[in-house]
Amino acid sequence: MSLLESLQAKKINLKRTETFVTCVDGRKFKETKDSTTEVLRTPYGFVVDMKPDDIPAKITGNLYLGSQDCCEEKILKKYNITYVLSIGIEAPMIYSYIIYKFVQCLDLPETNLRDSLRECIPFIERAKIQSSNVLVHCNAGVSRSASIVIGYLILVEDYSYVDAYNIVKNARNCIKPNTGFEKQLQCLSSSKCNFFM
Known part of the structure; x- marks a missing residue:
């Protein structure tokens, strides 16, 4: 054969x-x-992708990062989250025991991240002072909310861009700030002293 x-x-x-x-x-x-x-x-x-993304990533002691799926009551209760910071997509404000804040932010490279950070940092700090857990989320928890958390770590916790990025990436592997946000965060890291002026 x-x-x-x-x-x-x-x-x-x-x-x-x-x-x-x-x-x-x-x-x-x-x-x-x-x-x-x-x-x-x-x-x-x-x-x-029809799978829910409902597990918030713990970044620091009281700071969590996630997608909008993390705004479900059972998730908020499970992680003892009482502050919800919504970036670019408004979470329904339906639970009376949750303190909500919505910050408008488009996921575009030309969006000014500094303006959003100026609104977000006091809210995150308020939760920290109250010893409360805060969830920072956007639609997917990939670009906008991740950028806010990285910016917070740079400006308040005094991390370099690389260290802040790595902390967030290690906690939530899927993050990917858009290119404009990346450049702005790198710039923040080198000029933090001028940020609040």
Whole structure:
């Protein structure tokens, strides 16, 4: 038996398989040996992650970072969080025992992070003085809220940009401040004395 005949004989014994492929534009296809058919089209141009991101990352003694999923009552109670700082996306203010603050901030490189930090730092400090836990969140807990927490560590806790970034990254691995925020935070680290003027 030749090599070709041997391979063709093995092909007969292969198990039938279906493969699902999701394209960047959200279309899903089912591929089989004989055909490719469109299965489902989502209205999104990206793959949707349906898993909740509801575990806040502890950054320092009372400072937590997370996504908007962390604003659920059971999560706030579990982590004894009584202050919620919402960056760019407003959390529903439905629990009377929670102190809320909303700060408008777009996740764009040209957004002035200093203005947001000037609003956020006193709120975080208020929670610290009250010995209360504070959650800083945005939509995904990746760019805006992470940048606020890094900025807080630089300006109040006196960390360098690299150290502050690493502390936050080690606690919440998915953080990724946008490029404009990164540059502003690096600049803050070298010019903190001028920040509050």
